[in-house]
Amino acid sequence: xxxxxxxxxxxxxxxxxxGLKQLGSPATARRGNMISSFGxxxxxxxxxxxxxxxxxxxxxxxxxxxxxIGATVARMVEMTSMPEMVxxxxxxxxxxxxxxxxxxIAPDSATFTLxxxxxxxxxxxVTFTGSLVAYGKLSERIxxxxxxxxxxxVVNGLIVAGIVISGLLFANNxxxxxxxxxxxxxxxxxxxxxxxxxxxxDMPVVISLLNSYSGLAACAAGFAxxxxxxxxxxxxxxxxxxxxxxxxxxxxxxxxxxVLFSGFGSGVVExxxxxxxxxxxxxxxxxxxxxxxxxxxxxPGYGMAVAQAQHVVKELMELLEENGxxxxxxxxxxxxxxxxxMNVLLAEADVPYDQLLEMDDINPRMETVDVAIVxxxxxxxxxxxxxxxxxxxxxxxxxxxxxxxxxxxxxxxxASGFAGIENPxxxxxxxRMLFGDAKESIGGLIREFS
Amino acid sequence: MVPAVVFLTFIxxxxxxxxxxxINKVPATLHTPLMSGANAISGITVVGAISLAGTGxxxxxxxxxxxxxxxxxxNVVGGYLVTDRMxxxxxxxxS
Numbered sequence: 315x316x317x318x319x320x321x322x323x324x325x326x327x328x329x330x331x332x333g334l335k336q337l338g339s340p341a342t343a344r345r346g347n348m349i350s351s352f353g354x355x356x357x358x359x360x361x362x363x364x365x366x367x368x369x370x371x372x373x374x375x376x377x378x379x380x381x382x383i384g385a386t387v388a389r390m391v392e393m394t395s396m397p398e399m400v401x402x403x404x405x406x407x408x409x410x411x412x413x414x415x416x417x418x419i420a421p422d423s424a425t426f427t428l429x430x431x432x433x434x435x436x437x438x439x440v441t442f443t444g445s446l447v448a449y450g451k452l453s454e455r456i457x458x459x460x461x462x463x464x465x466x467x468v469v470n471g472l473i474v475a476g477i478v479i480s481g482l483l484f485a486n487n488x489x490x491x492x493x494x495x496x497x498x499x500x501x502x503x504x505x506x507x508x509x510x511x512x513x514x515x516d517m518p519v520v521i522s523l524l525n526s527y528s529g530l531a532a533c534a535a536g537f538a539x540x541x542x543x544x545x546x547x548x549x550x551x552x553x554x555x556x557x558x559x560x561x562x563x564x565x566x567x568x569x570x571x572x573v574l575f576s577g578f579g580s581g582v583v584e585x586x587x588x589x590x591x592x593x594x595x596x597x598x599x600x601x602x603x604x605x606x607x608x609x610x611x612x613x614p615g616y617g618m619a620v621a622q623a624q625h626v627v628k629e630l631m632e633l634l635e636e637n638g639x640x641x642x643x644x645x646x647x648x649x650x651x652x653x654x655x656m657n658v659l660l661a662e663a664d665v666p667y668d669q670l671l672e673m674d675d676i677n678p679r680m681e682t683v684d685v686a687i688v689x690x691x692x693x694x695x696x697x698x699x700x701x702x703x704x705x706x707x708x709x710x711x712x713x714x715x716x717x718x719x720x721x722x723x724x725x726x727x728x729a730s731g732f733a734g735i736e737n738p739x740x741x742x743x744x745x746r747m748l749f750g751d752a753k754e755s756i757g758g759l760i761r762e763f764s
Numbered sequence: 765m766v767p768a769v770v771f772l773t774f775i776x777x778x779x780x781x782x783x784x785x786x787i788n789k790v791p792a793t794l795h796t797p798l799m800s801g802a803n804a805i806s807g808i809t810v811v812g813a814i815s816l817a818g819t820g821x822x823x824x825x826x827x828x829x830x831x832x833x834x835x836x837x838x839n840v841v842g843g844y845l846v847t848d849r850m851x852x853x854x855x856x857x858x859s
Binding site: 330331333334335337338339340341343344346347348350351354357358360361362364366367368369370372373375376377379380381383384385387388389391393396399400403404406407409410411413414416417418419426521522525528529531532533535536537538539540541542543544545546547548549550551552553554555556557558561645647652653654655657658661662664666667668669670672 | 793
């Protein structure tokens with residue numbers, strides 16, 4: 315029996331790998347996800363055949379409750395709330411690994427096993443509370459501003475030291491519950507400390523990192539209960555999270571440690587003078603410019619998600635195309651609150667994915683674009699990143715909308731972006747500001763067209 | 765006899781490299797579904813939790829196992845379903 319279970323795990327691992335491979339192209343991605351879920355089903359069925367199980371009651375109850383909650387949430391959640399939902403699910407995965415670590419403690423555990431138990435509690439705990447804080451920030455239940463205080467690094471250092479020491483003491487005296495308790499409490503505290511100094515716009519990095527941690531926690535739990543499939547699946551997820559984290563950091567031209575520790579956006583003061591003046595435009599005038607345009611690029615940002623404007627954007631796109639205009643979207647890697655956030659919202663509104671261009675593909679053709687429409691994006695189109703060496707975001711790759719013939723910026727008011735950085739784009743000769751709620755402004759344009 | 769931990773570490777090392785290779789090729793447009801799909805896979809902890817929840821001992825460890833099964837199942841079921849929901853929306857031009 316045991317060998318059957320082990321081989322089932324091997325097949326499940328192959329299905330995960332194949333599924334992830336198929337996730338690499340939009341044409342096969344849905345099937346890939348299906349294949350991966352079959353792998354999971356197989357692994358769960360195999361685990362249920364374990365002869366060490368004498369009582370199925372609580373297993374079944376747990377699966378029914380968890381499955382019910384998961385299915386309900388997955389069906390109800392709005393696409394705009396996807397980042398906070400992924401954060402929350404991440405946290406559950408982390409907590410599960412923490413609990414598995416605790417439950418795996420046996421009187422005769424080897425020292426190595428005890429060390430892996432400490433690791434699964436540590437990583438699982440950090441993932442859990444870190445994800446809860448990220449969830450709070452993303453859903454705006456708590457302020458998304460970075461929380462910084464004096465000696466923050468010292469406090470963090472002490473927590474880490476405390477975790478290491480109590481972890482070692484626990485591994486030497488597994489019978490003393492006190493040290494274990496300390497490891498759990500400090501790990502949970504550390505998760506909070508890691509995420510509070512990170513501001514809302516850096517959330518794509520944090521979510522990717524927590525995603526990676528949830529995999530590594532499963533991996534550590536796999537060592538603790540001596541289970542191959544946990545190690546394989548956990549490290550696949552760990553690797554995927556790390557890659558996404560790297561991509562996000564590169565898109566902001568910042569190192570991971572800078573994102574994690576600097577409290578970016580906590581009121582950086584801009585020194586460079588911005589020249590020029592703000593030129594507002596009315597919906598009427600904007601319509602005349604758009605009506606004459608033969609090429610339009612739309613650059614969405616988090617503001618599009620907040621205004622839930624993706625559907626009207628798609629409507630505007632159709633009207634422009636009927637008018638003989640070529641419409642493309644330029645998607646910055648860190649636009650929104652999680653990797654690929656804008657792509658999902660536009661897919662929801664039925665915008666074909668081949669019209670969504672990555673930054674490196676849209677920038678070379680920006681000079682041929684008649685009108686670039688910036689919807690709720692700010693820092694990712696800030697030319698200061700290219701021009702002003704004193705700017706905190708200098709060096710960050712941005713979408714060069716200022717090179718288009720005309721730029722429309724849809725914006726609520728003149729408040730500066732998340733990072734508190736002045737945006738010289740708004741003062742450029744070819745920029746026109748269309749103030750107001752993005753959804754209403756675009757709705758106005760649509761009415762003019764029809 | 766090589767200790768089991770060496771094999772486990774081997775598996776860990778190879779899977780991490782494999783993971784890097786697999787994910788590196790995913791286009792930016794699929795990053796959100798990739799993340800929630802990977803998230804669902806990290807619910808694999810449920811497999812480890814199942815035997816712990818079924819010991820029948822009725823002790824703390826079994827309760828930890830039970831809660832772990834519940835939370836990891838939320839992660840698995842919710843993660844796969846929501847990923848499928850997202851991927852169903854991705855369409856190519858003209859289709």
